[in-house]
Amino acid sequence: xxxxxxxxxxxxxxxxxxxxxxxxxxxxxxxxxxxxxxxxxxxxxxxxxxxxxxxxxxxxxxxxxxxxxxxxxxxxxxxxxxxxxxxxxxxxxxxxxxxxxxxxxxxxxxxxxxxxxxxxxxxxxxxxxxxxxxxxxxxxxxxxxxxxxxxxxxxxxxxxxxxxxxxxxxxxxxxxxxxxxxxxxxxxxxxxxxxxxxxxxxxxxxxxxxxxxxxxxxxxxxxxxxxxxxxxxxxxxxxxxxxxxxxxxxxxxxxxxxxxxxxxxxxxxxxxxxxxxxxxxxxxxxxxxxxxxxxxx
Amino acid sequence: xxxxxxxxxxxxxxxxxxxxxxxxxxxxxxxxxxxxxxxxxxxxxxxxxxxxxxxxxxxxxxxxxxxxxxxxxxxxxxxxxxxxxxxxxxxxxxxxxxxxxxxxxxxxxxxxxxxxxxxxxxxxxxxxxxxxxxxxxxxxxxxxxxxxxxxxxxxxxxxxxxxxxxxxxxxxxxxxxxxxxxxxxxxxxxxxxxxxxxxxxxxxxxxxxxxxxxxxxxxxxxxxxxxxxxxxxxxxxxxxxxxxxxxxxxxxxxxxxxxxxxxxxxxxxxxxxxxxxxxxxxxxxxxxxxxxxxxxxxxxxxxxxxxxxxxxxxxxxxxxxxxxxxxxxxxxxxxxxxxxxxxxxxxxxxxxxxxxxxxxxxxxxxxxxxxxxxxxxxxxxxxxxxxxxxxxxxxxxxxxxxxxxxxxxxxxxxxxxxxxxxxxxx
Numbered sequence: 001x002x003x004x005x006x007x008x009x010x011x012x013x014x015x016x017x018x019x020x021x022x023x024x025x026x027x028x029x030x031x032x033x034x035x036x037x038x039x040x041x042x043x044x045x046x047x048x049x050x051x052x053x054x055x056x057x058x059x060x061x062x063x064x065x066x067x068x069x070x071x072x073x074x075x076x077x078x079x080x081x082x083x084x085x086x087x088x089x090x091x092x093x094x095x096x097x098x099x100x101x102x103x104x105x106x107x108x109x110x111x112x113x114x115x116x117x118x119x120x121x122x123x124x125x126x127x128x129x130x131x132x133x134x135x136x137x138x139x140x141x142x143x144x145x146x147x148x149x150x151x152x153x154x155x156x157x158x159x160x161x162x163x164x165x166x167x168x169x170x171x172x173x174x175x176x177x178x179x180x181x182x183x184x185x186x187x188x189x190x191x192x193x194x195x196x197x198x199x200x201x202x203x204x205x206x207x208x209x210x211x212x213x214x215x216x217x218x219x220x221x222x223x224x225x226x227x228x229x230x231x232x233x234x235x236x237x238x239x240x241x242x243x244x245x246x247x248x249x250x251x252x253x254x255x256x257x258x259x260x261x262x263x264x265x266x267x268x269x270x271x272x273x274x275x276x277x278x279x280x281x282x283x284x285x286x287x288x289x290x291x292x293x294x295x296x297x
Numbered sequence: 298x299x300x301x302x303x304x305x306x307x308x309x310x311x312x313x314x315x316x317x318x319x320x321x322x323x324x325x326x327x328x329x330x331x332x333x334x335x336x337x338x339x340x341x342x343x344x345x346x347x348x349x350x351x352x353x354x355x356x357x358x359x360x361x362x363x364x365x366x367x368x369x370x371x372x373x374x375x376x377x378x379x380x381x382x383x384x385x386x387x388x389x390x391x392x393x394x395x396x397x398x399x400x401x402x403x404x405x406x407x408x409x410x411x412x413x414x415x416x417x418x419x420x421x422x423x424x425x426x427x428x429x430x431x432x433x434x435x436x437x438x439x440x441x442x443x444x445x446x447x448x449x450x451x452x453x454x455x456x457x458x459x460x461x462x463x464x465x466x467x468x469x470x471x472x473x474x475x476x477x478x479x480x481x482x483x484x485x486x487x488x489x490x491x492x493x494x495x496x497x498x499x500x501x502x503x504x505x506x507x508x509x510x511x512x513x514x515x516x517x518x519x520x521x522x523x524x525x526x527x528x529x530x531x532x533x534x535x536x537x538x539x540x541x542x543x544x545x546x547x548x549x550x551x552x553x554x555x556x557x558x559x560x561x562x563x564x565x566x567x568x569x570x571x572x573x574x575x576x577x578x579x580x581x582x583x584x585x586x587x588x589x590x591x592x593x594x595x596x597x598x599x600x601x602x603x604x605x606x607x608x609x610x611x612x613x614x615x616x617x618x619x620x621x622x623x624x625x626x627x628x629x630x631x632x633x634x635x636x637x638x639x640x641x642x643x644x645x646x647x648x649x650x651x652x653x654x655x656x657x658x659x660x661x662x663x664x665x666x667x668x669x670x671x672x673x674x675x676x677x678x679x680x681x682x683x684x685x686x687x688x689x690x691x692x693x694x695x696x697x698x699x700x701x702x703x704x705x706x707x708x709x710x711x712x713x714x715x716x717x718x719x720x721x722x723x
Contacts, residue, residue, distance in 0.1 A: 049371035050397040136546035137482075137554060155700055156549025159486070247488065248548045249696040264368045266685045267393075 043274040048267030061274035074258040082233030088173035093180025101188040116178035127242030161251035187221035329380040332360040379613040381622040387607040388681035401612040402430030406623035424607040434626040435609035442587035461593040468542035481566040483543040484552035491695035497590040498530040504597030522713040531705030575643025605675030690715035
C-alpha cells in the first residue's frame, strides 16, 4: 500500500467517524449544549417569560439564591430525598434481592413481579393513587394506622410540614425499590455459587457469607445503584409536583419544583435560570462521579 | 400512457392550485382556552354557527389543563405563532400582558351593532380597560357563596346567618347536632380555597377602598399592609377554625372531595364558587340554596359587595387578523351564544339578555346570575389581583395560619415584607 492510498484510507475513515458522530453531536448541541449556554447566560439577567427587555443583573441572581431561605429548604429536601432514597431503595432493594436470590424458593418470580410493578407506573399516576390513599378524610391509610392504635397526623399526611417530605420519600421508595431490587438481583445471580460452597466449608454461612462474599461481589452494582438513586434524587419533580406542589408552605419544595415556581408562577425567569445553573453544577459533578466509578467498575 | 400521465399531472396541478387559492381565502383564527367541562360542546356549537355565517374564517380551537395553560400562554405570546384570541383571568394576569405589550388594544373594533362594545355594559367592559384602551372581551364572571342544604337546615331548624358571628354560631350548632359532621369542609390542598375566604374577609373587615393602595402596592413603604385590620381578617379565619367549621386537615384535603362531601349530604354547607352549582347539579343534588359572606361586626366592608372574578378573552398583539378575531369574540358574547354558554357551562355570561327566556336554567343558577348583577363593587380574588410574589405570600400564609405554624400577625409581617420587596422592584 502506498503512502498516498494509506492517507486516503485514513481520511475516509475519519470522515466516516465524523459522519457517524454528527447526528449525536448535533442533537446534543441542540438539546443540551445550547440550552446550557442559554441558561447560564439567562442567569445573569432579570426577566420574566413575557418580558421583551432583559435587565443585566450580573451575579445578583446567584447572590439572591444563596440568601433565599426557600432555596436552602429545597436543596435540603433534595439531600433528604437522596440520602433517604439510598437507605430505603438501595437498602431494601439489597435485602429483597438477597431474599429472592437465596431465601425464597417458591413464588420468587411472582414476588419479583409484584415488587417491580410500581416501577412501570408513571410517577404522575403513582402520585395520584397515593393522594387518595393518604387523604385524611376518606383515605385508607388513616383507617389502617388507627386500626393498629396509632393516631394519624392531625393535619394530614401531606398537610403537616413536619411529615410531608418523609411521606413523599416513602412513596418514592415504594415506586423505585423494585427497580433497585432487580438491578442488585442481577448482580447477585452472577456471583459464582462455588464461592459460597467454599465459604461454607470454612464455616461462613448466612449473614457472614453475605457480609464477606455477597457484598464485595456486588460492590460495583451497589455503587451504580447509589449513583442512579442520587441523580434521581436531584432530578425529582413529577412526584412532588403531583402530590404537594412543593407545599405545605414550601415544606416539600425541591430544586426542580422551585425552579418551576420561580419561572412560571412568579415570573422570575432569570432567578430560575440561576437555580438551574446550581442544579446543573451538582448534576455535572454527579455525572462525573458516575462516569469515573463505572470506568473503575 | 403518456397522455394519461399528462392528464393526471394537469388534474393534480389544478386541484393543488385550487386548494392553495382556497386556503389563501380562508382566515384561520387560533383560539386558546382552558379545558373545562362542557366547553368543547359550547365551542363546537359556537364554531359551527360562526363558520356558517362567516365562510371566510376558520376557528382553530386548542384547550389546555389549568397549570399547563399558565405556562403555555406565556411562552406562546412571546413566540412566533401565538394564538389570536386566548382566555385570561382579569386582574394581574391580564394587566401584566398589557404592560408587557403582548395584547392588542381592541377599542376600535366591536363598536358595530353586534359588536361586543354595543352588547356588553360598561361595567363589564371596564374590567379590561387600561387607560384609554380596551384589552379584551369579558366572557363570564365567577362568584362565591355559601351553599347550604335546604332540607337539612329545615330539618334541624337552622337559618341563614346574617352576620359573621351568626356564621360561627351556625358551625357550633351543627357540631352540637352531631360532632362528626363537618359544617363546611375546606379543601385547601391547592391553597386557593382559603385565599377566597381571606379575599372576602379582607373586604368585610378592611373594606374595599381601604385595601386598594395596599393591593396595588401604591401605598407608601411605611403604610404598606400595616392596617391592623388585615391581621383581624386572618383572626376571623382562626375563629372559623375554632368554631369547628372546618375538618381537621384542610391543607391535605382536595377541593373536589369537599364538593363531593356537600353534594352527597355528608356536610350541610360549603363555601364554593358559582361554578359549583353545575357540579352539584351533575352530581344529582339540587336541594341547595346560597348566601353571601355575611358582614363582620365592626368591619369596614360594604354588604352589597361580593367576590366577582371576571374571565374573558384577550387578543395577541401579534395577530394578523384582529378584525376576524374580534368578530369571533363578538359571536361568543352574542345573546344567543351567551344563553348557550349559561345552559351548557352553568356559568354567568357577560351578556344576560336572553337568560330569562331559557327553560334549561335552574332556579339556583338564575339566583346566582341576579346576585352577580346586583353586586355594587366586584371584589377580585387575591391570587389573581395581587402582584405574583405577594399573591404567593398570601397563599402560603393561608396554609401556615390554618396549620397553626404562623400567627395572623406573623402572616401579615411576612406579606408586608414580600410586598415591600415587590414594590421596590416596580
